[in-house]
Amino acid sequence: MSTYLPAALLASLQELPGYNEAAFLQVHASGERVTSLRLNPAKVPDAVVAAQVLQSLGPTPPAPVPWSQYGYYLPQRPSFTLNPFFHAGAYYVQEASSMFLEHAMRQTCNLLQPLKVLDLCAAPGGKSTLLQSILANGSLLVANEVIRARAGLLADNMSRWGAQNVVVTNNDPRDMSRLPGFFDVLVVDAPCSGSGLFRREPEAVAEWSPDNVALCSQRQQRILADVWPALKENGVLIYSTCSYSKEEDEVIMDWLCNELGAENIPLQVPAAWNIVVTHSDKRNCEGYRFYPDQVMGEGFFIACFRKTNETAAPARRQKDTLPALPKKEQEKVYSWLHDTASLFLMEHQGEAIILPAQLTPAVALLQQQLYLRKAGVKAGQLTAKELVPDHQLAMSTLLAAGIPRVTLNHTQALQYLRKEDPAVPTGIKGWALMQYEQMPLGWAKVLPNRINNYYPKELRILKEI
Structure with missing residues (x-):
């Protein structure tokens, strides 16, 4: 289906580096759709399992996404809903251009060291699941979403991914200033006018206007100013949009340097990838544009910065501890887990929560300052006799080998x-x-004459074959 593009948008792109109007119009008129996904290395640990998962999506071998270790292009779009591996969290369906975040992280951060990372505008979870897969053991990922309903979707997707070092928050960016200098990395995939996705979502074109671009640019500046105090000195900011508009891309790069004192970090990008290097007018900051006529992916922009100015000293903290689960209750949980030495168990509203022990001070601080939608892995409901296991526990990588399957x-x-x-x-x-194929889907309770299905009602498949 051909996508109509506003004349004002096309006029605004004329002077941008790498823009080829004829090719740009042709790719939007073609109706072409690019489908890509990223495997979950925690659940797809080797080439054999990877081949099994990818073969379940179609007979034609997929092609690797060049800037992502776990990313693949699919030759056609299958029904992910009817693929059990999807529900097991074996992969995440993510737009290929946005996977470039992985390349940016690898060039700007030491991924061998534990990091505290904030994905500020995280729903539905594509960038958060990517970040979780490449961070070192001992890292903490905070995935935030300001819109409550979208925060719920984000929490579900992070639960399916299965990691225990993730906290999902539902806060305004300004709330992050309560955590001065807390994060090593900020990822801000800012709300934007969305022109980079018009090929994939042609219905969104009706919402585009030059006035909306201006409003988005102002909103992006507010978001960045609000969250900036939470980044530590020498910390890294990775800023991105799915907009082609200069006001949301190059102009923001200059604004970051002029108003916040940020230092631009250039990246090494192979020419074969056909990603367009761009520079801002005033400070010559370097950013990267993705055009759908030149890369296999949608429109995207990304740039990296370092914080050079000092961060205010953190406010005096309350006690950085969490209430531990009583020992007699811990035993109800431990029998479900393959390794308990590095874990901390806490109780929240009658449920057992599992966290990495070394992250409990950080999570305690987050709990004091933010609204936590999800933290760690929910083990389940504690009753007088047993633990009623939660779906998050089934999706995790914590389960003991001896659990009946x-x-x-x-x-x-x-x-x-x-x-x-x-x-x-x-x-x-x-x-x-x-x-399914050695990959957990969820819980059931087997009775003499039937199986009680404990799959969460809100996640169940409604689509028929």
């Missing part, structure tokens, strides 16, 4: 994911992990 074929897996009884003989009594 029921292997489902493709048809049975889809029945389970529709919250039906897959009616498979098990030889098991009690709680069991339902899995």
Whole structure:
């Protein structure tokens, strides 16, 4: 389907580096769609499993995304909804251009060291899942979303990814100033006018106007000014948009240097990738433009900066501790886990929460200053007799090898994911992990005459084959 592009937008792009109007119009008229995904290295640990997952999406081998270790282009768009690996968190469907964040992180940060990273505008979770996959052990990722409903979607996607070192927050950017100098890295994929996605979302064109571009530019400046205090001295800011407009890209680069004292960080980008290098008018800052007629991906802009000015000393902190789960309750949880030495268990509203022990001071501080939508992995509900396991525990990588498991074929897996009884003989009594091709999907309780399906109602598949 051809995409109509506003004349004012086309006129505004004429002087931009790398812009080729004929090719740009042609690619928007072509109706071409690019489908890409990233594998989850925590759940797809080797080439054998990767091949199995990718083959489930179609017979034609996918091509690697050049700037992402785990990214792949698919030759066609399959039904992800009817692919059990999707629901198991084996991969995340993400637009390929935005995966360039990985290349930016690798060039600007020491990923061998633990980092505290804030993904400020994180929903639905593409960049957060990417960040989590490349951060070193001991790192903390805070994934924030200001819109409450979108924060819920973000939390669900991070739960499916399975990591315990993630905190999902639902805060305005200005709230982050309560954490002066706390983060090593800020990732700000700022709300924008969205012109880079018009090929994929032609219905969004109706919302574009020069006035909206100006409003977005002002909003981006406010967001960056509000969150800047939370970045430590010498910390890294990675700024991105899905807009072509200079006011939201190059102008913001100059603003960051002039108003916040940021120092631009150039990246090494292979010429073969066809990513256009751009420079701002006043400070000659270097950024990177992605045009869909030149790369396999949508329109995107990204630039990196270092904070050179001093950060105010952190405010005097309250006690950086979290309430530990009583020992008798801990035993109900430990039997489900393969390794407990590095974990901390806490209770929240009758439920057991699992966190990396070394991150508890940081999470305690976050709890004091922000609204936490999700932290770590929810193990489940504590009753007088047992732990009723939560779906987050099934999705995690923490489970003990000896937990009873029921292997489902493709048809049975889809029945389970529709919250039906897959009616498979098990030889098991009690709680069991339902899995597809060795990959957990969720919990069920096996009774003598039926299987009670504990897959979350709000996540169930509604689509028929």
